[in-house]
Amino acid sequence: MSTEQDYDCVVIGAGVQGSFTAYQLAKHNKKTLLLEQFILPHTRGSSHGQTRIIRKAYEQDIYTQMMGESYQLWAQLEKEAGVTLYRQTGLLVMGPETSGEYPLVKNTLLKNKVPTVILNRDNFHQHIPNVVLSEGHGALLDETAGVLFADRALKAVQHQFQKLGGVIRDNEKVTEIKPGPVVKVTTSGGAYQARNVVITAGPWTNKFLAHTGIQLPLETVKINVCYWKEKIPGTYGVKQRFPCFVVTGSLESKEHIYGLPSNEYPDLVKICYHMGSKADPDYRDLQTDTSDIDILKRYVSRCIPGLVPEPAVVESCMYTLTPDRHFVLDYHPNYSNIVIGAGFSGHGFKFGPVIGKLLCELSLGEVPSFDLSPFKIRRFQSEMKSAL
Numbered sequence: 001m002s003t004e005q006d007y008d009c010v011v012i013g014a015g016v017q018g019s020f021t022a023y024q025l026a027k028h029n030k031k032t033l034l035l036e037q038f039i040l041p042h043t044r045g046s047s048h049g050q051t052r053i054i055r056k057a058y059e060q061d062i063y064t065q066m067m068g069e070s071y072q073l074w075a076q077l078e079k080e081a082g083v084t085l086y087r088q089t090g091l092l093v094m095g096p097e098t099s100g101e102y103p104l105v106k107n108t109l110l111k112n113k114v115p116t117v118i119l120n121r122d123n124f125h126q127h128i129p130n131v132v133l134s135e136g137h138g139a140l141l142d143e144t145a146g147v148l149f150a151d152r153a154l155k156a157v158q159h160q161f162q163k164l165g166g167v168i169r170d171n172e173k174v175t176e177i178k179p180g181p182v183v184k185v186t187t188s189g190g191a192y193q194a195r196n197v198v199i200t201a202g203p204w205t206n207k208f209l210a211h212t213g214i215q216l217p218l219e220t221v222k223i224n225v226c227y228w229k230e231k232i233p234g235t236y237g238v239k240q241r242f243p244c245f246v247v248t249g250s251l252e253s254k255e256h257i258y259g260l261p262s263n264e265y266p267d268l269v270k271i272c273y274h275m276g277s278k279a280d281p282d283y284r285d286l287q288t289d290t291s292d293i294d295i296l297k298r299y300v301s302r303c304i305p306g307l308v309p310e311p312a313v314v315e316s317c318m319y320t321l322t323p324d325r326h327f328v329l330d331y332h333p334n335y336s337n338i339v340i341g342a343g344f345s346g347h348g349f350k351f352g353p354v355i356g357k358l359l360c361e362l363s364l365g366e367v368p369s370f371d372l373s374p375f376k377i378r379r380f381q382s383e384m385k386s387a388l
């Protein structure tokens with residue numbers, strides 16, 4: 001007699017993407033198991049922390065359009081769970097006015113009729129005091145943008161999943177997966193089988209996919225999450241209506257600098273560099289490169305003069321980058337009952353609800369609600385390696 005427990009679907013990894021996928025599957029009355037290697041909640045992956053930016057400001061229409069649905073699904077979860085997960089603050093986008101990402105973002109916002117205020121040098125200070133707009137930079141406000149309460153959101157979606165009858169087993173690392181019409185999944189604590197599996201293993205994706213014979217061109221990097229002290233408490237706070245901000249293609253580098261207003265940590269503004277140094281997620285803290293913090297110190301001294309230009313708190317988080325920074329939302333190339341959601345490249349949290357819906361649709365064999373061609377694995381054909 002088999003000792004394995006049967007499920008319609010097993011979701012591997014309880015970060016934001018796995019949790020929303022499991023929740024969607026349970027909503028579709030699928031008997032679903034969500035497996036997580038660590039005791040929940042944990043701070044080792046990509047989904048922990050107080051806050052994330054939510055925005056429609058993107059270069060590509062597809063993301064702006066997906067966000068239309070994501071906002072609705074976030075609001076639905078807030079209603080179902082009876083919690084607040086979103087605070088509207090607006091997002092200030094600054095960057096070289098006529099080159100790089102800024103004009104593309106501006107164009108997408110206007111084309112998709114997202115409520116947007118274009119600022120100019122004359123009215124910038126009226127809207128955004130205490131920030132220096134760099135020479136040659138344009139500035140706009142995506143008014144729909146704001147802050148998501150990340151830890152609270154994860155707790156809420158996992159709780160709703162359980163209320164729908166879903167099962168979470170944490171402290172269970174998946175150690176083996178045997179593909180087939182019924183997939184056998186072995187963990188440090190048990191054995192399960194399911195008709196469908198969804199892999200949402202964040203920075204551990206390639207370690208995990210090695211069990212299934214493929215490797216994706218993913219790079220895992222450690223991000224130093226820096227918080228900067230206000231010289232006068234509240235200067236850049238939500239009460240002053242200070243927005244989130246992104247600097248595209250700054251003088252210092254092509255990579256973004258971004259920030260969120262002070263609130264969750266009183267008097268501390270979160271400002272980070274949108275890139276880090278290569279790190280193995282199992283040895284994250286051995287990566288001690290701080291060249292990103294040096295870039296941030298220079299930026300803060302020059303452009304955010306009301307902050308002490310030395311971080312007061314530094315936390316860690318992981319990005320899983322694809323070469324083009326677009327997500328992977330697709331079937332496993334060799335097994336049609338295994339779906340992969342990965343490579344969220346440092347911008348996936350805000351999409352959690354819609355990604356959960358899309359991965360659920362793929363897993364159920366339904367036509368996905370959005371055209372997923374930008375997210376297909378075959379775009380990496382020349383970069384793919386076999387794990388065998």
Ligand SMILES: Cc1cc2nc3c(=O)[nH]c(=O)nc-3n(C[C@H](O)[C@H](O)[C@H](O)COP(=O)(O)OP(=O)(O)OC[C@H]3O[C@@H](n4cnc5c(N)ncnc54)[C@H](O)[C@@H]3O)c2cc1C
Binds near residue numbers: 015016044174223
């Ligand atoms: C500093 C930082 C700032 C960011 N800012 C933003 C932002 O402002 N807005 C935004 O939208 N996005 C942002 N992001 C990106 C966003 O947070 C990520 O895209 C998202 O959290 C990725 O979620 P995930 O579920 O794919 O990965 P994870 O959260 O890492 O989840 C994967 C899970 O799988 C588990 N797992 C792995 N292997 C196994 C196994 N073998 N068995 C069982 N479990 C396993 C892991 O333990 C982990 O819990 C940011 C990310 C970082 C790091």
Ligand SMILES: O=C(O)[C@@H]1CCCCN1
Binds near residue numbers: 055257258274347
């Ligand atoms: O996804 C986001 O909205 C942010 C933008 C800046 C970099 C980090 N991620």
